[in-house]
Amino acid sequence: MDLAWILFKTLVFPGVTFLLLVIFATFYLERKLVADMHGRTGPYYVGPYGILQTVADIFKILQKEVIIHREADKFLFLIVPAVAFIMVSLVAAFIPYDKNLWIVSTPYDLVISLALLTSLPAIFLFAGWVSKSKYPFIGGVRVINQLISGEIPLWLAGLSVALWYGTFNYVEIVEKFDIIGFLVNIVGFLIFLVAILIVADRPPFDIPEAEQEIVYGFLTEYTGVGYLLLAGAKFLEVFVLAAMTVTLFLGGFKGPFLPGWVWFFIKVFAIYYLAFAIRASTPRIRLDQLIRFTWTVLVPLSLLNILLVLAVKAL
């Protein structure tokens, strides 16, 4: 019985199948909501409300020939997308969707997920490197530049939460969440929000994939399955980061009347909506502007935030 339950959780919900659904849903929601802000309709014809458009697109991509650059390292070129996808999926295993709905729960949830997310840029740099092409290479280098400056505020803001609640475990953090915890961590929440946009390459920080500058960054040379896995990894990263924000700062599955997982997804959707609204309204900034912003504003602010949290806790 226990084994069956664990298998169900790993393979169906909240495991692999669910994560694939998340990719579909993110893709669809992004298109539909951004289209709404554009004054367009978005996907419309395939399925009711165009829901199946994403499915059609993904199957179209799967049919594409996998083209490998003549000088690219064949093995590494093919393995990198899978590695990226698996690493992001691993983070999702720690997220508590409901009181008893998680795959893994350890005393070090937060540290492990942040560590996994922090090692992603190396994979993306590698994706650009093994493509043996100029635009992917520039994209890979930009990923490193951007994420190093984005992840330090992410870590610091995340740590301030751990300091306040005195634990790294997601479930415990959510259990201990209350309105005072929210108010104390509100600066950390805002820093975390900006930092997840930077880390997930969301506009206005989509510098490593800046289409008008370097085509598609490290994804440029990928086609077919490889592209799908890499792009899927990016979509999952958005989901994972949004889920982490909800868990750390907004009380995860906590909420009145409705079941916990419903609250969880409502909150994740709110974060999504914010990210899409920012995408539809804000032009991309430049890499040097971003680095100046993170190191002169975001990092000092997150350090001050930790001091603030410690001071309030000492009271």
Added chain:
Amino acid sequence: MYKGAQIITQPVGKEGDLMVLNWGVQHPASGPMRIKVWLDGEKIVKVENDPGYVTRNLEKMLEYRTWENAVVNVERICFIDDLGTILNWALAVEKLADVEVPKNVQYFRVILAEVGRIVSHLIGIGGMFGALGVATPMMWVLALREYYLDFLEHYSGYRISTAAIVPGGVRFEPKKEDFDLLRKAVEETERRWDDYKEVFIDNPTLVERYKGIGIIPKELVFELGLRGPVARASGVDYDLRKRYPYSSYEDFDFKVVVKEEGDAYARFLVVLEEIEESVKIIKQALEGMPEGDKWKIRMPKKIKAGEAYSAVEWARGGIEYHVVSDGGTGAYRAKISAPSFMNIWALEYIAPGHKLADLATIFASLYICHGDLDR
């Protein structure tokens, strides 16, 4: 002085590790032209333009058309604002044939030319935002553009490439519904304009990205012969509509938008504010439209031998034709001088020293149309 030719032949790794990047022909922001970029890290060291991928030999094709048929070729100089180019052709041919069109035709031509300018400038603004990876303004201006295209469609039957102006007049007699549609478009523009300005001008990220980028000094404008909004953004008060009025432009009250800064943001503002001026001109022309029921004068099939030069202020700057007739049914030779081809060369001077990310914004702010770049 940097010598580009030496760098190409040397292997990568020497000479300060420069990377040569082909920014185009197949690139999301370049359009059908190649820009060769020498990069030191993210910094642009040198830029070389390589246009010519969509050459159609329009000048040669004009020699095989009759005077009126040539309109179809001329309007394909750039599809975004096709009306200015046809107007210039009509003016050149009328000059050759010594024909003066009636006042009402001149006013209606002004309306058409200004509609073309608005349509083109709207897309230009959307493109300048598009270079920053945000598509919302483009969608909004395209929605507004539809009102003007409705007018063009109702009048001429086509949304773009209208062939609405012909030597000797305009193609059809404008109906009352045409004017109604145009009034609706103008009203819609004025209704939405404040919202648009709020989004477009006060956009902090746009200011951050465009201000102080790609400054064109006034001397460079004269040296390279830059035209249109690009020249006016650098403090050169030059507009053919005011300097050498044609088609009754002297009757209208409008101001030439001039900015002193010369950076990409100034070029953006010039394009934006010229839309307001165009709207003003259209309103004046609609109110003061002279009486007259002759909309097209019969032009001779053959025009006597001679030469004519004509220039109009087009959306992207002054466009000039030099037309030679040998007494035949079409042009013996026609030379076109178009603004985008002049303006693109500023890129080689202003891009070096900026980051690679700025190349897209500078390129967009130069307001290039690849059609008249290659012709």
